Amino acid sequence: MMQSKLPNIGTSIFTVMSQLAVKHNAINLGQGFPDFPMSETLINCVANAMHAGGNQYAHTNGVPILRERLSEKINNLYQTDINPESEITITPGGTYAIFTAFSTIIHPGDEVIIFEPAYDSYIPNITFNGGVVVPIALEFPNYTIPWDKVNAAITKKTKAILVNTPHNPTGVVMTKEDLIKLQDIVLTHHLYLISDEVYEHLIFDNKQHETAIKYPDLFARSFVCFSFGKTYHCTGWKLGYCVAPAALMKEYRKVHQFNAFSCDTPKQLGIAEYMNKKESYLTLGTLFQEKRDYLRSLLAHTKLKYIPSSGSYFESYSYQAVSEESDKVFAERLVKDFGIAVIPMSAFYQNATDHKVIRLCFAKKTETLEAAANCLIKV
Ligand SMILES: Cc1ncc(COP(=O)(O)O)c(C=O)c1O
Numbered sequence: 426m427m428q429s430k431l432p433n434i435g436t437s438i439f440t441v442m443s444q445l446a447v448k449h450n451a452i453n454l455g456q457g458f459p460d461f462p463m464s465e466t467l468i469n470c471v472a473n474a475m476h477a478g479g480n481q482y483a484h485t486n487g488v489p490i491l492r493e494r495l496s497e498k499i500n501n502l503y504q505t506d507i508n509p510e511s512e513i514t515i516t517p518g519g520t521y522a523i524f525t526a527f528s529t530i531i532h533p534g535d536e537v538i539i540f541e542p543a544y545d546s547y548i549p550n551i552t553f554n555g556g557v558v559v560p561i562a563l564e565f566p567n568y569t570i571p572w573d574k575v576n577a578a579i580t581k582k583t584k585a586i587l588v589n590t591p592h593n594p595t596g597v598v599m600t601k602e603d604l605i606k607l608q609d610i611v612l613t614h615h616l617y618l619i620s621d622e623v624y625e626h627l628i629f630d631n632k633q634h635e636t637a638i639k640y641p642d643l644f645a646r647s648f649v650c651f652s653f654g655k656t657y658h659c660t661g662w663k664l665g666y667c668v669a670p671a672a673l674m675k676e677y678r679k680v681h682q683f684n685a686f687s688c689d690t691p692k693q694l695g696i697a698e699y700m701n702k703k704e705s706y707l708t709l710g711t712l713f714q715e716k717r718d719y720l721r722s723l724l725a726h727t728k729l730k731y732i733p734s735s736g737s738y739f740e741s742y743s744y745q746a747v748s749e750e751s752d753k754v755f756a757e758r759l760v761k762d763f764g765i766a767v768i769p770m771s772a773f774y775q776n777a778t779d780h781k782v783i784r785l786c787f788a789k790k791t792e793t794l795e796a797a798a799n800c801l802i803k804v
Pocket of ligand 1 (some may be wrong): 517521593663
């Protein structure tokens with residue numbers, strides 16, 4: 426029998442729910458991906474890059490013009506100078522960017538603090554690298570970070586903290602005060618920060634994205650991870666990047682160099698070209714806020730109660746007024762009996778904490794949101 430490196434890990438909930446959705450021909454508000462088309466212009470930029478011969482291995486750190494464009498963008502948005510040569514690496518997706526950060530810093534037995542509910546790759550990523558996960562529950566029902574508990578959880582073995590803003594699955598956005606507290610803890614205890622900012626542009630209600638890049642002392646100890654898939658409605662492209670100070674990036678690149686080595690060349694060239702169209706990402710907050718609000722309005726007459734999201738693809742809803750069932754059983758019944766796939770929030774906790782909450786993805790066409798609401802109204 427093979428000795429598993431991840432003995433407690435099963436099939437991801439997204440795969441399970443998506444398979445059930447296909448089986449029952451259900452509307453899928455489970456997995457987080459847009460069901461509307463991406464930009465034809467961007468597709469053409471990639472096709473042009475392929476026709477122009479951009480089909481061989483890219484530079485291991487990423488196509489230089491793309492890193493330059495990203496550096497300019499970061500400067501415009503966050504007024505910070507990031508060196509495209511030494512501080513940006515293009516990766517095959519945001520998840521890989523995060524995994525590589527863990528691989529770079531974790532030595533066996535190192536503790537890493539994460540917040541639950543948590544995006545599902547973090548725990549296996551830390552475990553696989555020999556780290557010990559220290560989960561801290563966000564405070565229900567607003568899912569705020571309990572900073573006193575973070576302080577209390579720090580030990581001599583604590584190596585890093587992972588944060589995610591805007592947050593999947595709750596849509597909570599970290600504030601300036603959060604970042605200041607985070608910086609204080611990271612600096613006091615000489616920790617590293619892994620900041621998952623894949624939903625950087627999907628932020629609502631006039632809130633500002635508080636990136637770790639904007640805080641120089643914090644950034645000095647940070648790996649900040651992004652995803653082109655989320656920004657350009659092409660999650661299937663699996664392309665992202667990591668921004669980190671040169672000293673940290675030097676070590677990061679040692680890991681990347683002998684893993685993926687490099688990423689898809691024509692997509693990098695195509696995105697670099699398309700990045701001139703700033704409105705494509707500057708309008709994302711408005712676009713997704715309208716979708717969040719439309720779904721809210723459609724569900725206003727049900728007994729489902731939203732728990733406010735200020736960012737990401739997601740909003741969570743309490744079904745406490747509808748059923749006593751566990752969220753897993755409830756989600757299974759929704760897909761089998763009502764034709765709608767959602768994600769039970771307990772899937773994002775190691776100990777399956779169940780507050781009777783489901784996560785809905787609103788990154789969908791109007792017709793999909795309406796069809797989903799028609800199912801949920803019957804529950
Ligand atoms: C919080 C979070 N981080 C990372 C990712 C992964 O990004 P990518 O598809 O670029 O690997 C996702 C995708 O769902 C996410 O929700």
